[in-house]
Amino acid sequence: MTKCGxxxxxxxxxxxxxxxxxxxxxxxxxxxxECEFTDHAQSILSSLDESIGKIDDFLTFERGxxxxxxxxxxxxxxxxxGRVVGVEMFVDLETYSGDIIEDVNSKQLxxxxxxxxxxxxxxxxxxxxVIRAFDLVTVxxxxxxxxxxxxxxxxxxxxxxxxxxxxxxxxxxxxxxVRIVHPSVSKSGxxxxxxWRASRDEGVVSHVDVGLVHVNWITSVANVWGDRxxxxxxxxxxxxxxxxxxxxxxxxxxxxxxxxSAGHDGSLPSEDRKCSRYSQTYVVAKTKxxxxxxxxxxxxxxxxxxxxxAPVSTPGDHDFWPGQFVLEKLAVExxxxxxxxxxxxxxxxLERTVNVKWxxxxxxxxxxxxxxxxxxxxxxxxxxxxxxFSFCTGExxxxxxxxxxxxxxxxxxxxxxxxxxxxxxxxxxxxxxGNVLGYKDDGxxxxxxxxxxxxxxxxxxxxxxxxxxxxLESVNEVHTSVDDEAEQETIHHESTKNALEESGEDxxxxxxxxxxxxxxxxxxxxxVASSFFGAHDSTSSSSIxxxxxxxxxxxxxxxxxxxxxxxxxxxxxxxKPQLPSENDVKIxxxxxxxxxxxxxxxxxxxxxxxxxxxxxxxxxxxxxxxxPDDIHVRVYEERMDLLRACIVGAAGTPYHDNLFFFDIFFPxxxxxxxxxVHYHSGGLRLNPNLYETGKVCLSLLKTWxxxxxxxxxxxxxxxxxxxxxxxxxxxxxxPYFNEAGYDKFVGxxxxxxxxxxxxxxxxxxxxxxxxxxLHKPPKHFEKxxxxxxxxxxxxxxxxxxAYLGGDLIxxxxxxxxxxxxxxxxxSTGFKIMLGKLLPKLVAAFCEAGIACGQ
Numbered sequence: 001m002t003k004c005g006x007x008x009x010x011x012x013x014x015x016x017x018x019x020x021x022x023x024x025x026x027x028x029x030x031x032x033x034e035c036e037f038t039d040h041a042q043s044i045l046s047s048l049d050e051s052i053g054k055i056d057d058f059l060t061f062e063r064g065x066x067x068x069x070x071x072x073x074x075x076x077x078x079x080x081x082g083r084v085v086g087v088e089m090f091v092d093l094e095t096y097s098g099d100i101i102e103d104v105n106s107k108q109l110x111x112x113x114x115x116x117x118x119x120x121x122x123x124x125x126x127x128x129x130v131i132r133a134f135d136l137v138t139v140x141x142x143x144x145x146x147x148x149x150x151x152x153x154x155x156x157x158x159x160x161x162x163x164x165x166x167x168x169x170x171x172x173x174x175x176x177x178v179r180i181v182h183p184s185v186s187k188s189g190x191x192x193x194x195x196w197r198a199s200r201d202e203g204v205v206s207h208v209d210v211g212l213v214h215v216n217w218i219t220s221v222a223n224v225w226g227d228r229x230x231x232x233x234x235x236x237x238x239x240x241x242x243x244x245x246x247x248x249x250x251x252x253x254x255x256x257x258x259x260x261s262a263g264h265d266g267s268l269p270s271e272d273r274k275c276s277r278y279s280q281t282y283v284v285a286k287t288k289x290x291x292x293x294x295x296x297x298x299x300x301x302x303x304x305x306x307x308x309x310a311p312v313s314t315p316g317d318h319d320f321w322p323g324q325f326v327l328e329k330l331a332v333e334x335x336x337x338x339x340x341x342x343x344x345x346x347x348x349x350l351e352r353t354v355n356v357k358w359x360x361x362x363x364x365x366x367x368x369x370x371x372x373x374x375x376x377x378x379x380x381x382x383x384x385x386x387x388x389f390s391f392c393t394g395e396x397x398x399x400x401x402x403x404x405x406x407x408x409x410x411x412x413x414x415x416x417x418x419x420x421x422x423x424x425x426x427x428x429x430x431x432x433x434g435n436v437l438g439y440k441d442d443g444x445x446x447x448x449x450x451x452x453x454x455x456x457x458x459x460x461x462x463x464x465x466x467x468x469x470x471x472l473e474s475v476n477e478v479h480t481s482v483d484d485e486a487e488q489e490t491i492h493h494e495s496t497k498n499a500l501e502e503s504g505e506d507x508x509x510x511x512x513x514x515x516x517x518x519x520x521x522x523x524x525x526x527x528v529a530s531s532f533f534g535a536h537d538s539t540s541s542s543s544i545x546x547x548x549x550x551x552x553x554x555x556x557x558x559x560x561x562x563x564x565x566x567x568x569x570x571x572x573x574x575x576k577p578q579l580p581s582e583n584d585v586k587i588x589x590x591x592x593x594x595x596x597x598x599x600x601x602x603x604x605x606x607x608x609x610x611x612x613x614x615x616x617x618x619x620x621x622x623x624x625x626x627x628p629d630d631i632h633v634r635v636y637e638e639r640m641d642l643l644r645a646c647i648v649g650a651a652g653t654p655y656h657d658n659l660f661f662f663d664i665f666f667p668x669x670x671x672x673x674x675x676x677v678h679y680h681s682g683g684l685r686l687n688p689n690l691y692e693t694g695k696v697c698l699s700l701l702k703t704w705x706x707x708x709x710x711x712x713x714x715x716x717x718x719x720x721x722x723x724x725x726x727x728x729x730x731x732x733x734x735p736y737f738n739e740a741g742y743d744k745f746v747g748x749x750x751x752x753x754x755x756x757x758x759x760x761x762x763x764x765x766x767x768x769x770x771x772x773x774l775h776k777p778p779k780h781f782e783k784x785x786x787x788x789x790x791x792x793x794x795x796x797x798x799x800x801x802a803y804l805g806g807d808l809i810x811x812x813x814x815x816x817x818x819x820x821x822x823x824x825x826x827s828t829g830f831k832i833m834l835g836k837l838l839p840k841l842v843a844a845f846c847e848a849g850i851a852c853g854q
Contacts, residue, residue: 064089064289067247068393068438070312071293077749080349081312083321085300085438086292087250093258093282096164096175100285107249109258112170112281115210120244120396122449125429126232127244127396127464128217136211137172138192139180139203145194147186147203150211156182160202169257174281176205210238221432224398224462246394246435246447256284298322298346314745316754318380318761318829320344320354323439325389325458328358329382341386343442345375352380352757352829359442379829381761382836388466389458391436391444396464399432399456585787587632588624591780594636597644598678598694599665605641608668615671616640619719631723634780641666643675643719646781647727648788652810654762655686655731656799657792658770659785661778662696662726664719674701674712675719682772686765688739689730700725704740733810735762759809760830767837770796771844790850797852800838804831 065071069084089106115121119130137157138148151157151172160177172178180186180201187196194200217231252258259281290303296319320326321344328340342356358374391397427450434448443455594600623633630648643664649655661680667673678694689697697703699710700722730738736758737743737751745751770789777785789796802812806825845852 064250064253064287064306065291065309065311066250070315071291071309072312072750074308074310077310078753080296080347081315081319082293082295082301082309084291085294086302087247087289088291088303089250089252089287089289091252091284091288092286093260094285095282096280101282103288104260106252106287108261109249109252110261111248112173112208112257112259113210115213115238115241115243121213121215121241122244122430122433123215123232123236123241125221125229125432126217127219127221127398127433128215131214131216131234133210133238134212134214135170135172136209137178137205138207139178139186140206141194141200141203143194143200145197145200146192146206147189147194147196147200148192149185149189151185152212156180156185169255170208172205172208173257174205174207178203178205212236213238213241215241219398219464219467221398221429224400224467242430242449244396244433244435244449246437250289252284252287254284254287258282258284294322296321296347296349312750314742314750314754316757318352318383318757319349320347320380320383320385321439322346323442325386326354326356326383327386329384341389342383347380348828350827352760352827353377353832354380354383354829356383357442379832381764381829381833386458391461391463393436393438395436397434397436397444397446397456397461398464398467399434400460400462585784587627587629588620589634589780590637591634592637593779594639594642596779597636597639597642598663599642599676600639602641602665602667602676604668605639608641612666612668612670613640616666619666622718622720626720628724631727632781632784633723641668644778644780645719645723646778646784647723647731649731649766650727653731653733654735654759654809655766656810657796658766659773659781659788660690660726660731661773661781662723664722671714671717674717675722677701677722680778682769682776684765684769684772686762686769687730687735688742689735696726696730698722698725698730734759756808757827760826763803763809764830764833764837767800767834767841771841774844774848786848786850789845789848793845793850793852797838797842800834800841804834804838 065084065087067084067087071082071084073079073082090103091106091109093101093104095101113133115130115133117130117132121128121130135151136148137151138146139157140146149157154171157172158179158181159172160179164175165173180203183198183201186200189196213236215234215236217234220229220231222229290305291309293301293304293309295301324344326342326344328342330339340358342358345355345357347354355375355377358376430450431448431452434446437445437447437453439445441455443457444461445453446456446461447453620635623635627633630650632646634644636642643666645662645664647660647662649658649660663678663680665676665678667676677696677698679690679696681690681692681694683692685692691697695703699705700712700717702712732738734746734755736755737746742751745754773785774789799812803809803826808826842852
């Protein structure tokens with residue numbers, strides 16, 4: 001037993017030892033593999049860290065801003081806005097060999113090409129835009145010969161692989177090997193060293209510049225001043241052109257090619273110095289910028305990092321900036337007064353108030369500040385950006401002839417004088433064309449094409465875009481005038497022709513007169529109306545009998561198709577319907593006299609199709625039966641193609657209790673085409689979809705893009721659907737987001753802030769609209785307007801008092817309501833404006849005979 005035990009123990013010990021040995025051996029291999037995996041993982045993580053670092057660098061430094069960009073603090077996106085007024089940029093440059101030159105000031109960089117497509121250039125009095133720049137390529141051959149070639153076609157000089165840069169922004173660049181495909185190019189080139197030989201067909205590019213520029217000439221300073229001068233040739237030597245630009249040092253982006261100013265060659269690696277006989281080109285590998293920002297309150301922050309700023313793509317309509325020129329809004333009854341022009345001192349963005357220095361009436365030719373210019377804090381809602389004296393950063397301007405002899409104190413380079421005598425040379429005009437740098441010291445700072453920076457007054461310069469827009473409008477007016485004259489002449493010829501035809505012996509002329517006889521149309525449409533509203537003795541269209549007065553009328557005589565019929569054919573010998581009592585105010589009503597309808601002059605109702613008539617009958621029936629209480633409609637006996645609707649502004653919106661009138665026209669091809677709609681605006685723009693001109697922008701009307709149920713469907717769309725869309729989708733609680741593309745800002749701080757501002761202004765305009773409607777109610781709605789405002793005036797005035805107390809628009813007496821941006825009350829600027837408007841609204845109610853109780 002012991003033996004067995006010993007023997008067993010020995011075998012067990014041996015097994016244990018073998019197992020340990022095997023286990024040890026396995027552990028050693030595992031550790032080697034683990035070590036290998038660890039090294040690989042560390043390599044991956046290292047690469048990942050490097051990639052993340054590059055991504056972080058990209059995200060940090062790629063987001064840059066330019067002069068004039070509007071920004072807001074990331075920490076307070078709904079607070080005041082700022083405008084970038086200064087940029088300082090440093091870049092890292094990558095060399096041909098992959099080495100990096102760090103922290104180079106961007107002001108020491110130059111473009112690889114002196115001109116590129118899109119550049120603005122000046123030559124003498126003329127200013128133009130570069131369409132194309134042709135390369136002037138210098139090629140060095142293996143024997144030292146050097147040739148300069150102007151290339152209009154890239155096919156004549158082909159790059160030879162391998163290519164140094166796979167994604168080069170330019171077709172030719174220094175150090176690139178090329179082959180001459182057409183010897184005539186080098187033969188006609190300029191040989192700087194050696195002479196032409198057919199065997200010299202391969203070489204290396206040593207330098208590339210612009211040799212010829214194709215320019216589209218836009219305008220001339222002389223033409224602006226009233227003189228006449230012909231434009232120069234479109235193809236120009238670049239030496240004759242002056243580049244018009246400002247802030248070029250702030251526009252560098254990752255991947256841009258550039259050259260360095262002298263003084264940096266010493267920092268180049270030795271391998272890159274070998275290429276010094278070629279023009280050294282660098283690639284921007286990294287950018288780092290800081291920004292100076294002018295805030296709306298007038299303060300300036302210097303050297304801000306980009307990560308604390310956020311871009312603002314859609315500033316509000318009532319955001320103003322220090323130094324900006326503004327114009328005082330005047331009401332219609334104040335139109336005879338002189339508008340004041342002012343310069344913004346500072347803005348309270350939260351309360352929407354603006355401190356303005358009033359300087360001069362708008363119709364004066366010079367600026368007179370006086371001994372004590374008036375400064376006043378006003379509501380942002382009673383100001384508008386001056387249409388003629390507002391300039392954007394970088395905008396191209398031309399000096400006006402009015403003050404050409406006036407000396408100006410230069411802000412940076414001493415004193416500059418521009419006189420007629422100095423313009424005898426082409427270089428003299430370089431002081432007459434420039435770029436706006438910004439507002440400064442109650443004027444506009446301009447960098448002229450000559451490089452001089454000076455201050456100009458608003459009346460001393462003219463914006464190029466505004467100048468071109470005015471020229472285009474003048475051309476359009478001339479064309480319109482010519483077209484109108486041609487149309488009148490055509491009408492005259494047609495009238496003469498008709499008169500000659502009517503003088504014939506046949507009865508066609510008399511039939512034509514009967515066809516357009518207005519009483520016939522009136523009788524016919526009156527009887528159609530009677531069939532809708534239960535008049536006695538009404539008949540269907542299949543049993544229509546002709547009025548004996550017109551028994552001579554026959555379908556064959558009029559040559560109409562089976563689908564088309566004249567009004568005369570459908571005259572019905574039936575009793576006219578009883579018109580509703582004038583004391584009744586109905587939701588749907590049939591009226592006469594469409595003389596003030598916007599579409600009264602539209603034609604096509606004389607000849608209609610049976611399908612059209614049937615559809616209009618259906619529309620009338622739907623409207624009569626299904627109109628909600630807050631939509632009222634009037635249709636016309638004498639014109640079935642016209643309709644007028646009134647929509648009551650819904651509660652909870654900035655349009656509450658107001659009335660909105662729309663004139664509607666059914667075209668001859670209705671319902672295959674949607675109706676035309678005109679809004680009675682009173683000259684006010686109180687909704688993104690409703691223009692001052694009366695245009696209604698809605699996908700259902702094909703005046704805006706849409707899909708599905710948003711677009712007009714001939715089979716299912718109705719006028720009732722149109723009216724409900726106007727009420728619910730247009731006159732809604734947050735109309736700011738109706739603007740195209742603004743729906744993406746819903747729920748975002750800046751979007752909700754702008755929405756609150758828009759609602760405040762919309763309510764102010766809605767109050768003005770009420771006064772306009774009370775003064776001039778549309779025909780057939782006079783009694784309804786009086787009755788509506790008699791009922792709602794107390795509620796309107798109560799809401800105004802609540803808003804003056806701080807309640808948000810559309811939520812009067814609802815102190816618990818908080819907007820999506822956290823705003824709990826109306827702004828001070830809104831209260832100032834409403835305080836001025838409220839007495840006028842009360843007076844309008846009283847003049848209309850409406851008791852206000854105030």
